[in-house]
Amino acid sequence: MKYLKIEDNKAFFRKDKTQPENWNEIDKIEKEDLMKLLDFATEDDFEMDVYDEDVLANKAHQIIYKSIYEKLNIFLTNKDRFKDQTENVYKEALEKYQ
Numbered sequence: 001m002k003y004l005k006i007e008d009n010k011a012f013f014r015k016d017k018t019q020p021e022n023w024n025e026i027d028k029i030e031k032e033d034l035m036k037l038l039d040f041a042t043e044d045d046f047e048m049d050v051y052d053e054d055v056l057a058n059k060a061h062q063i064i065y066k067s068i069y070e071k072l073n074i075f076l077t078n079k080d081r082f083k084d085q086t087e088n089v090y091k092e093a094l095e096k097y098q
Helices: 031-041 059-077 079-097
Strands: 002-007 010-013
Touching (some): 002 059
């Protein structure tokens, strides 16, 4: 499912996966929305449009989308490593307290 998109020279994000038709302009994003996007990115079906400065006419949208896209892309690239590290932390804790 796509969570970040570029359309009509603007960038949009999805706040809620239960309402796939509801898109919000990226300049309206808040801290809680960023946390939700990160949570959505932990799932296997997370998609986002590639950042393209030429397609985004709105300067504010360019800056915000580029930043979010780059951070999420880094997270997605390292997602398996993060997951393994997290599982190891909990595994050690479980073994310690059993």
